[in-house]
Amino acid sequence: MYRFKTLLSVAALLSMAGCALLQPGPNYAQLVKQMMDGSFRNEGIATTDRLIQDQANAACSEAQGANLPDAVVEAIQQAALKSVRMPSDGKFTGDWREGAKLAQNGRGMTWTDKTALPKDNGGNCLNCHQVTKEELSYGTIGPSLYQYGKVRGVLDPESPEARPIVEYTWTKIYNAKSYNACSGMPRFGHAGLLDEKQMKDLMALLLDPKSPVNR
Ligand code: HEC
Known part of the structure; x- marks a missing residue:
């Protein structure tokens, strides 16, 4: 009898341990999808097709903050x-x-x-970046852009010397995933959020020595 009881409790312990090991945790991807689907509806220009991720965003979501394999990172950035x-x-x-x-x-x-046209959109940069010293309220999801051109030695953004940093900055604003596969920054040019003129005005803000960013 004693032996039988011991066996039973060992079996119970084993099955409990088994549960802890084998039972999957909450499926966060599914829970998030349910929450998003339940929170949004089609209205006016804002339609729920925005919830459909492209391959790059889906790969980053599925990784849940873990590093993606190098080959996937390379493919997304290219x-x-x-x-x-x-x-x-x-x-x-x-x-x-x-x-x-x-x-x-x-x-x-x-x-x-x-409309969803660029003319009706702002850039919303302050939501994530410090941009000028005067502005007291800004987000810190992204790095500070204060003195962006100055610390990179840009004297004339249209000069050949400035070309590498100018092209990097344009590319970053156009499609931030070019240099960071899982970037959290909106892809302003790629997604059609801003047009060419608006992106040039933002480039001047970051790179013109006379801009408050660089004074
Ligand atoms: C939702 C948050 C978010 C918004 C809005 C946003 N950014 Fe960013 N940005 C980031 C993050 C996060 C990084 C750093 C990670 C990375 O490089 O992708 C970044 C990086 C950058 C960089 C590269 C900085 C460096 O030192 O290399 C530039 C330039 C930039 N952002 C410009 C802008 C401009 C201009 C706007 C507005 C049109 C803007 N960002 C709007 C989140 C944002």
Whole structure:
């Protein structure tokens, strides 16, 4: 009898341990999908097809913060790089004053917006980045962009010497996944959120020595 009881409790212990080892934890991907599907509806220009991830975003979500295999990272970044269109007239910078307004402006892409066109969108940069010293309220998801051009030694953004950093910056704004497969930054050019002129104005904000970013 004693032996039988021992056997039973050993079996119970083993099955408990088995449960802990074999029982899968919550399926977070599914839970998040349910929550997202339940929280959004089609209204006006904001439709639920936005919830359908492209391959790159899906790969990053599935990894849940873990590193992706090198080959996948390389494939995502190469595809992103290929999507980037350089400015049609070869000029990378516009008006930093307009860029400053865009950086501040978080409007666009909502139920109450008439169109999803760039003209109705801001850049929302302040939501994630410090941009000027004067602005007290900004997000810190992204690195500070204060003094962006200055610390990189940009004296004239249209000069040949500045070309590497200028092309890097344009590419980053156009499709941030080009240099960081799982970047959390919106792909402004790739997703059609901003047009070429708006991106040039933001480039001037970051790179023009006269811009408040670099003073
Ligand atoms: C939702 C948050 C978010 C928004 C909005 C956002 N960014 Fe970013 N940005 C990031 C993050 C996070 C990084 C760093 C990771 C990376 O490089 O992808 C970053 C990196 C950058 C970099 C590279 C910095 C460096 O030192 O290499 C630049 C330039 C940049 N952002 C510009 C902008 C501009 C301009 C805007 C507005 C049009 C903007 N970002 C809007 C999150 C954001």
